[in-house]
Amino acid sequence: MKSSRFASLGGWLVTLPLTIFGLLLVTFLIGRVMPIDPVIAIVGDRAPVDVYERVRLELGLDRPLYEQFWRYCVAIFHGDFGRSVMTSRPVLQDIGRFFPATLELATLATILGVAFGVPMGVFAAVRQDSWADYVIRVLGLIGHSVPVFVLGLIGLVVFYAKLNWVAGSGRINVAFDDIVDPITGSLLIDAAIQGEWEVFRNAVSHIVLPAGVLAYFSLAYIARMTRAFMLEQLRQEYVTTARVKGMSERRVIWRHAFSNISVPLITVIALSYANLLEGSVLTETIFAWPGLGQYLTVSLLNADMNAVLGATLVVGAVYLGLNLLSDLLYRIFDPRAR
Amino acid sequence: MSRTAELRSWLITDTPASRAQARWGRMYLSWLAFRRNPLAFGGLIVALAFAVIAVIAPWLATHDPAAQNLAGRLAAPNAANWLGTDELGRDIYSRLLYGTRITLGMVVMVVVLVAPVGLIVGATAGYLGGWPDRILMRITDIFMAFPRLILALAFVAALKPGLTNAVIAIALTAWPPYARLARAETITIRNTDFVAAARIQGASTPRILVRQIMPLCLSSLIVRVTLDMSSIILTAAGLGFLGLGAQPPSPEWGSMIATGRRFILEQWWVATMPGLAIFIASLGFNLLGDGLRDVLDPKQR
Numbered sequence: 001m002k003s004s005r006f007a008s009l010g011g012w013l014v015t016l017p018l019t020i021f022g023l024l025l026v027t028f029l030i031g032r033v034m035p036i037d038p039v040i041a042i043v044g045d046r047a048p049v050d051v052y053e054r055v056r057l058e059l060g061l062d063r064p065l066y067e068q069f070w071r072y073c074v075a076i077f078h079g080d081f082g083r084s085v086m087t088s089r090p091v092l093q094d095i096g097r098f099f100p101a102t103l104e105l106a107t108l109a110t111i112l113g114v115a116f117g118v119p120m121g122v123f124a125a126v127r128q129d130s131w132a133d134y135v136i137r138v139l140g141l142i143g144h145s146v147p148v149f150v151l152g153l154i155g156l157v158v159f160y161a162k163l164n165w166v167a168g169s170g171r172i173n174v175a176f177d178d179i180v181d182p183i184t185g186s187l188l189i190d191a192a193i194q195g196e197w198e199v200f201r202n203a204v205s206h207i208v209l210p211a212g213v214l215a216y217f218s219l220a221y222i223a224r225m226t227r228a229f230m231l232e233q234l235r236q237e238y239v240t241t242a243r244v245k246g247m248s249e250r251r252v253i254w255r256h257a258f259s260n261i262s263v264p265l266i267t268v269i270a271l272s273y274a275n276l277l278e279g280s281v282l283t284e285t286i287f288a289w290p291g292l293g294q295y296l297t298v299s300l301l302n303a304d305m306n307a308v309l310g311a312t313l314v315v316g317a318v319y320l321g322l323n324l325l326s327d328l329l330y331r332i333f334d335p336r337a338r
Numbered sequence: 339m340s341r342t343a344e345l346r347s348w349l350i351t352d353t354p355a356s357r358a359q360a361r362w363g364r365m366y367l368s369w370l371a372f373r374r375n376p377l378a379f380g381g382l383i384v385a386l387a388f389a390v391i392a393v394i395a396p397w398l399a400t401h402d403p404a405a406q407n408l409a410g411r412l413a414a415p416n417a418a419n420w421l422g423t424d425e426l427g428r429d430i431y432s433r434l435l436y437g438t439r440i441t442l443g444m445v446v447m448v449v450v451l452v453a454p455v456g457l458i459v460g461a462t463a464g465y466l467g468g469w470p471d472r473i474l475m476r477i478t479d480i481f482m483a484f485p486r487l488i489l490a491l492a493f494v495a496a497l498k499p500g501l502t503n504a505v506i507a508i509a510l511t512a513w514p515p516y517a518r519l520a521r522a523e524t525i526t527i528r529n530t531d532f533v534a535a536a537r538i539q540g541a542s543t544p545r546i547l548v549r550q551i552m553p554l555c556l557s558s559l560i561v562r563v564t565l566d567m568s569s570i571i572l573t574a575a576g577l578g579f580l581g582l583g584a585q586p587p588s589p590e591w592g593s594m595i596a597t598g599r600r601f602i603l604e605q606w607w608v609a610t611m612p613g614l615a616i617f618i619a620s621l622g623f624n625l626l627g628d629g630l631r632d633v634l635d636p637k638q639r
Binding site: 014015018019022023026027030031141142144145146147148149150153154156157161274275277278279281282285286296297300301303305308309312315316319320323 | 479493496580616621
């Protein structure tokens with residue numbers, strides 16, 4: 001349903017710039033209505049009046065709002081997101097450091113979610129109303145009802161504290177810090193490329209639990225949608241025809257019915273990937289995962305507004321990009337949408 | 339004929355004598371369909387139970403939810419404290435009961451803010467068509483393209499953490515789907531004969547919108563609201579967990595989990611009990627919403 005959100009590709013060409021404009025406007029307005037004085041955040045509340053006034057003029061806060069907004073947009077497009085008060089580095093540089101960790105987590109979770117969710121959805125549809133179908137449906141229902149941070153906490157207690165199967169919070173043990181050079185940004189891939197298998201194993205035991213928790217939510221969504229799509233196809237007459245022809249059941253399911261649902265499925269997967277980026281905010285807090293989500297929440301609690309707005313903007317842009325991608329894929333692969 | 343049988347045949351008659359009879363008859367038939375679905379019925383029970391608990395919490399609670407008892411802090415579930423006590427010795431069972439007030443209050447506030455806005459925007463856009471439609475739907479698209487939780491986080495951060503601001507933030511991110519839904523419904527009915535008849539009789543556009551169009555959008559909107567409630571509950575709990583929702587010492591479930599998190603390894607009940615409460619509440623609304631959708635809106639399956 002979400003993929004038919006925009007009437008045509010032309011609609012996207014209008015909507016995309018407008019949405020980016022809206023994103024900029026909203027972050028700008030949030031930055032203006034906040035009760036924290038941005039000047040005091042820089043000079044401190046004991047600064048003399050003339051220093052305060054000078055910084056205020058430097059920041060352009062005496063100009064009319066529309067001019068401030070224009071300057072804000074220009075700065076963003078030049079990659080200037082301002083400086084983080086907390087880390088005292090440029091915000092964009094911070095985001096560059098933290099984003100790969102989030103991307104690695106969300107990507108692994110999506111891969112797991114697809115690998116388990118799609119076959120489960122197909123199986124549930126083929127065996128509709130069997131006990132396996134009920135189990136899969138209940139799993140999906142729980143995935144819609146349990147808060148991600150509760151599942152993360154339960155996971156930590158069971159698999160880390162009680163069973164000791166996985167490593168605890170963080171991305172890697174301190175002892176293994178800085179052994180592998182960041183090449184791709186994904187610790188798993190970097191360690192594998194450089195043959196540091198001990199680091200690789202340690203990283204795996206750290207990522208398995210948070211990725212598994214996120215994967216469960218993507219699995220619940222993907223399996224539910226796959227099941228619904230497949231049920232619709234299996235009711236069609238061409239499926240009956242194929243069966244009457246004497247075609248094997250496996251071929252009917254995978255070659256005929258499944259290839260017809262692959263297009264809507266791609267858009268579902270892209271949407272679930274976008275939602276995982278969002279879900280990572282809470283997950284990263286639970287697992288102390290050094291990603292963008294944790295950067296965002298820590299900055300929030302420290303009232304580090306440049307960092308908050310920068311991270312919001314980046315997550316929003318990626319979310320938007322994935323939405324656009326899912327829509328484009330739909331148009332390219334589905335002949336009916338052309 | 340007994341009175342109930344009489345009532346029943348009055349309700350299910352094929353030739354209702356009045357508008358009220360037809361309306362009650364439809365509701366009765368929907369209810370019969372709904373009752374056949376045990377999961378949906380369970381969801382209804384859970385939702386009603388939460389509403390009742392929220393109202394009569396003071397009579398069900400065994401302790402004052404704010405009363406501290408440092409001597410009995412972090413006690414395991416026992417005869418006096420049925421679900422144990424937290425880090426200040428407060429009774430978790432009583433706090434959970436009072437927490438339903440906060441959670442359901444937030445849900446109701448968000449729905450009251452969001453549903454009318456979505457209904458008005460969507461029905462107006464769908465009925466008028468043309469450029470008002472295009473402008474309103476572009477605005478809706480823009481809001482829909484934002485990641486919900488992230489936007490709510492940024493809003494709360496700017497406005498100062500607290501219950502009211504959390505409600506405003508969730509409402510700001512929750513209205514667009516309602517507008518889309520109301521618009522889709524409106525488009526299917528705006529060219530029907532009864533709307534045309536009202537127009538010919540000289541009814542003004544606002545009157546047609548309010549009297550003819552909006553009532554017919556209600557049933558799909560109600561389904562959507564029920565399905566949305568669990569996601570509102572989860573977002574509210576998430577904000578509370580991050581310390582951006584209701585502030586301590588108020589017994590909000592998300593913030594209770596956040597404090598309980600520190601003791602999760604030794605005193606698991608402090609965080610697990612509110613987690614269970616959130617899960618049951620949101621599962622109940624999910625089941626209820628699924629059931630209502632099957633009854634009221636079969637085409638959406």
